[in-house]
Amino acid sequence: MQLTDSHELVLKNVPEFGHQSRSLFQLDPSFVHLNNGSFGVIPHFVEEATQRMAHVGETNPDLFMRTGRFWRSIDASREAIAKYVGADTDTCVFVPNTATGVNTILRSISWSAEDILVRSDICFDTVIRAVESLAQFKTAPRTAMLKLGLPATHATILENFRVQLKQWRAAMPEHAKLVIIIDSIASTPAVLLPWREMVKICKEEGAWSLVDAAHSLGQEKLELKKIDADFFVANCSKWFYAKRGSALMQIPFRHQEMMQPLIPAMVNDGPGHQIHPNKFVTQFYWNGLADWLAYMSIVPALNFRRQIGGDEKINTYCHALAVKGGLRVAEILGTEVLDSPKGDGELVANMANVRLPIDTSIPGPKVFQLFHTETLGTYRTYAVPYMFNGSWWVRACAQVYAEMADFERLGHVLVEVCRKINSTANDSHIVAFP
Known part of the structure; x- marks a missing residue:
């Protein structure tokens, strides 16, 4: 190098x-x-590039953190990943991993007892626990399981998905929320699902889609603005070559007002104090002492992918x-x-x-x-x-x-x-x- x-x-x-x-x-x-x-x-390549970035910050942490260099570094990563996945930059923030993103989304939604939250029968264990953890709250949704019937063709999966979705929708009040957690590429078994079409079906049937794309970033082409899922989370470290501890959480503008980080942001997001004009973005910049170097590895990872x-x-x-x-x-x-x-x-x-x-x-x-x-x-x-x-x-x-x-x-x-x-x-x- x-x-x-x-x-x-x-x-x-x-x-x-x-x-x-x-x-x-x-x-x-x-x-x-x-x-x-x-x-x-x-x-x-990525390790060396990010260590060079770390050196810049470690030589003078106060200067790095308090004069905007830190925020600009995070913004550079957000801009790069947004372009890569075909999304608006200010719909993209970083969280440590997909599980954190899924928990953040599920706990930000205002649930009623009439709502239904659906996860698949091959859902990853941490997502299952995230769904189950909602039961501890005073108001929690009902839960249901999407039966994929694997092994099956994509066409069969989509046909069965629409049938099950219609059944859930018919059994709930019109005003209630139906939220479907959709695996893009599941973990075990590691199967590629027709998730883009599943998101489309959700829109047609009045359901919200939460895409667990833990394995998608780096494995498949993403056009998130075009796909327009309601919520999307993907690890950057599994297949994208970024450092562990980095994941993309992409939230369309229509849902950003409800979003709250699991740990409240330490940055004052009131008028005149926001680091970024977008309150949603500001809330996910900083929530205490953590190693943010993983988020700064996004640009080197993209550069590495291009060069190989x-x-x-x-x-x-x-x-x-x-x-x-x-x-x-x-x-x-x-x-x-x-x-x-x-x-x-x-x-x-x-x-x-x-x-x-x-x-x-x-x-x-x-x-x-x-x-x-x-x-x-x-x-x-x-x-x-x-x-x-x-x-x-x-x-x-x-x-x-x-x-x-x-x-x-x-x-x-x-x-x-x-x-x-x-x-x-x-x-x-x-x-x-x-």
């Missing part, structure tokens, strides 16, 4: 995607990394590897991938789901502990195991630093790991993770 006259980092000799690209990331070369979806990966080839090149490579790699792992295991009944990769973005041949009579805690012990410790590779539709599955993530050999390695490792787990079917002993 080198610096331009404007102090912008520039990559020299960008390697081809695959194992040659490992050098771009802070990854242990002795480990096969196939779990980008949980924690993301930080390129050296751009979104289309990144996602074309990763999607093809996820589809082919998943099929190869399934072939080695003698099982199957989770996909649309059409078998065309419709449910796959950059993560593959492969069924594991694990005896389902074995207690879940034992499966998890043995799986982690063997994959992380013995075999030095990892992909996420989970239970779905009565079977064990594994989620394997494709990234620019991975290639088919990694998926083949995973497949052979899983053969041995599943064999060892199944051998304990009649053993009550639970192996502890070292």
Whole structure:
């Protein structure tokens, strides 16, 4: 890497995607990394660029924080991410993660007992807990579950979604709120849903849409102003290459008045005191001592993505590897991938789901502990195991630093790991993770 006259980092000799690209990331070369979806990966480029920003602030924190440099840095990130996702800048703010964004939105809505809040049957655990936590309030909505019926085609999912939405709407007063939490790319199972069309159906049926897009930023093209969901939250660290602790919360102007941060802003947002003309934006600048460097990593992450080839090149490579790699792992295991009944990769973005041949009579805690012990410790590779539709599955993530050999390695490792787990079917002993 080198610096331009404007102090912008520039990559020299960008390697081809695959194992040659490992050098771009802070990854242990002795480990096969196939779990980008949980924690993301930080390129050296982004780490160095953000540390240079940190140095500017740390040399004189008061000067940095009190003369506008901090706010301008956050604004530069907001402007960059807004342009990237096709949204108005002043509809975009940052929160630490998707769970914080979902909780912020749900707790900002003024609920009545006649309202209905819907989440899907593959909703991520932190979102489930966010929904359940509303029950502690004096006035809370009723809750319902969207049954996706996976595996299914996008067309079938949309047909069933509209039917269920109409049923909920018919069973509630006209003035009551119907709020649907929509997964864009779910976590486990890692499936790409027709979320844009689901948002459109919500509009047609008079429901609000809250899009949990934890995995979308960096995996798919976003045109948020055009899609116009009522609420949208996406992690910047999972697939976008920004530092952990950064997520985009995009709230259209029509809903901003209701929004309140979970921790009240320390900035006085009264007349003459707002940092930004938009009160909503001001409230999400500053709520106490925190490391805001993650938000400042947005611009370097965008710069890195551009220099290694751009979104289309990144996602074309990763999607093809996820589809082919998943099929190869399934072939080695003698099982199957989770996909649309059409078998065309419709449910796959950059993560593959492969069924594991694990005896389902074995207690879940034992499966998890043995799986982690063997994959992380013995075999030095990892992909996420989970239970779905009565079977064990594994989620394997494709990234620019991975290639088919990694998926083949995973497949052979899983053969041995599943064999060892199944051998304990009649053993009550639970192996502890070292």
